[in-house]
Amino acid sequence: MTDTGRSPDTNRSWRLDRRPDSDPADGNLRLHREGLPEIADGEILVRNVYLSIDPTHRIWMSDIDQYMDPVELGDVMRGGTIGVVEQTRSSRLSVGDIVTGQGGWQDYCALSARMVRKIELASGLPLTAYMGPLGNIGATAYFGLLEIGKPRPGETVVVSAAAGAVGSLVGQIAKLMGCHVVGIAGSDEKCAWLTDDLGFDASVNYKSGSIYDTLEAACPNGIDVYFDNVGGEILDTALTLINLNARIATCGLISTYNDLEQGGQGPKMYRNVLMKRATIRGFIVSDFLRRYPEAFAAIRHWLRIGALQYRVDVREGLEHAPDVLKLLFSGRHDGKLIVKISEEP
Numbered sequence: 001m002t003d004t005g006r007s008p009d010t011n012r013s014w015r016l017d018r019r020p021d022s023d024p025a026d027g028n029l030r031l032h033r034e035g036l037p038e039i040a041d042g043e044i045l046v047r048n049v050y051l052s053i054d055p056t057h058r059i060w061m062s063d064i065d066q067y068m069d070p071v072e073l074g075d076v077m078r079g080g081t082i083g084v085v086e087q088t089r090s091s092r093l094s095v096g097d098i099v100t101g102q103g104g105w106q107d108y109c110a111l112s113a114r115m116v117r118k119i120e121l122a123s124g125l126p127l128t129a130y131m132g133p134l135g136n137i138g139a140t141a142y143f144g145l146l147e148i149g150k151p152r153p154g155e156t157v158v159v160s161a162a163a164g165a166v167g168s169l170v171g172q173i174a175k176l177m178g179c180h181v182v183g184i185a186g187s188d189e190k191c192a193w194l195t196d197d198l199g200f201d202a203s204v205n206y207k208s209g210s211i212y213d214t215l216e217a218a219c220p221n222g223i224d225v226y227f228d229n230v231g232g233e234i235l236d237t238a239l240t241l242i243n244l245n246a247r248i249a250t251c252g253l254i255s256t257y258n259d260l261e262q263g264g265q266g267p268k269m270y271r272n273v274l275m276k277r278a279t280i281r282g283f284i285v286s287d288f289l290r291r292y293p294e295a296f297a298a299i300r301h302w303l304r305i306g307a308l309q310y311r312v313d314v315r316e317g318l319e320h321a322p323d324v325l326k327l328l329f330s331g332r333h334d335g336k337l338i339v340k341i342s343e344e345p
């Protein structure tokens with residue numbers, strides 16, 4: 001049996017061994033063991049505490065043209081982390097500081113001190129919140145909805161993967177903007193959470209019955225903003241119901257990520273973009289990096305007054321990370337998926 005546990009003088013890292021053909025499968029990633037990384041001037045040694053597990057990891061595993069370089073075969077799998085500084089050769093950061101950055105799927109990482117953000121734990125929120133509403137997830141929901149969706153009070157906003165990390169925030173922010181909000185999710189339990197706990201006006205279980213009929217019934221005035229997290233058939237259905245001058249924020253296409261090499265299929269109802277003079281705009285959250293403080297100030301305020309709720313789903317053990325990634329594609333998780341690698345300081 002392979003020893004998969006942590007030890008303080010060893011760095012375990014998941015490296016990309018084989019590119020997936022479709023779904024992420026056993027053997028795409030391999031667990032390696034080596035000594036701790038050495039740090040150079042300007043760098044810090046970070047013990048990773050939390051690893052963010054994101055749908056985009058599947059994109060990075062594919063050798064396709066994308067918004068950043070794919071992970072090379074043999075390289076440590078890229079991933080966002082929160083960790084604690086254990087050694088420093090930079091005047092910017094001290095031992096014990098908590099930082100977030102791209103620490104990868106591993107126990108320890110050497111990072112440039114310029115490439116991380118120090119987390120100030122003043123707000124009393126748990127550390128995991130900085131991987132959810134106060135991290136990329138929150139910024140994605142905030143800028144994607146407000147800058148691209150541009151919702152106005154009274155308009156109908158539809159969001160897919162609505163019970164997920166991004167989607168659940170999008171719907172709640174749209175409610176704060178005075179919109180009629182409809183969430184699409186993959187189970188009755190998730191749908192009930194959206195309406196009963198988060199205050200969505202309606203929800204649609206896309207795995208039960210005709211999604212067109214239920215979505216049409218939930219949107220009696222049509223759709224003004226569609227925040228797309230999934231692409232595919234759900235995008236097509238939303239396009240069928242859009243209003244004049246609708247805005248479609250293309251945030252993610254998770255229903256196609258296991259089929260990227262084949263190119264997938266374009267939307268059949270693309271013609272409605274013309275007929276309805278709609279705008280479709282894709283975005284990557286880092287496009288808004290300089291404006292993150294604006295998003296976090298607003299989100300922190302909404303959290304403080306109880307206007308925003310979020311869920312994190314923390315799974316223990318770096319050794320389980322590939323199995324945790326698979327959960328994103330089955331939907332068998334509740335909220336922002338995170339792997340806990342080591343204890344919080």
Ligand SMILES: NC(=O)c1ccc[n+]([C@@H]2O[C@H](COP(=O)([O-])OP(=O)(O)OC[C@H]3O[C@@H](n4cnc5c(N)ncnc54)[C@H](OP(=O)(O)O)[C@@H]3O)[C@@H](O)[C@H]2O)c1
Pocket residue numbers: 054055056136137140161162163164165166167184185186187190229230234250251252253254255256283284285286327328329330331332333335336337
């Ligand atoms: N543009 C950006 O900068 C940016 C940044 C972050 C995330 N994203 C994108 O935002 C989307 C959501 O990411 P997240 O981190 O918040 O993940 P998440 O929503 O917490 O988890 C993914 C969810 O997608 C749903 N899903 C999976 N396969 C599906 C399919 N074939 N059809 C329909 N729904 C499916 C599942 O929910 P159900 O149980 O409801 O099916 C699953 O729980 C992803 O597409 C991601 O790539 C984009």
